[in-house]
Amino acid sequence: MTETAGIRLYIAAGCVACHGADGRGSTFAPMLPGHNAEQVKRYVRNPVGKMPRFGNDKLSDADLETPAAYIAALPVPETASRPPDAVEAM
Numbered sequence: 001m002t003e004t005a006g007i008r009l010y011i012a013a014g015c016v017a018c019h020g021a022d023g024r025g026s027t028f029a030p031m032l033p034g035h036n037a038e039q040v041k042r043y044v045r046n047p048v049g050k051m052p053r054f055g056n057d058k059l060s061d062a063d064l065e066t067p068a069a070y071i072a073a074l075p076v077p078e079t080a081s082r083p084p085d086a087v088e089a090m
């Protein structure tokens, strides 16, 4: 897997529309850096909030690996004030 593939799928799958470039988040969705690949994969398959579910039909397990790894590798901004964490609430 390459970093380019990860960012391409992050964009192609539509994550970018809500979570923004570099996973920085938006007024609608939280920032993503700080989540490991397992947390990302778990949340994408079973979101508990407003996020649409991405099932196997939309994103295969193989295609989920690369954006999950991409997100896990994003540097966490030092000034990050993290929003309520849906993953940890699961």
Ligand code: HEC
Binding pocket: 010, 013, 014, 015, 016, 017, 018, 019, 028, 029, 030, 031, 032, 035, 039, 040, 041, 043, 044, 047, 048, 049, 050, 051, 052, 054, 059, 067, 068, 083, 084, 085, 086, 087, 088
């Ligand atoms: C339609 C907008 C939208 C899209 C598209 C979207 N998300 Fe989300 N995502 C959200 C919102 C809103 C939340 C906050 C929790 C909730 O309401 O479900 C969230 C939460 C998350 C979380 C948990 C964050 C936390 O702090 O607990 C992860 C991980 C995540 N999204 C990853 C992704 C990935 C990967 C994709 C692309 C496959 C994606 N999201 C696509 C809106 C979106």
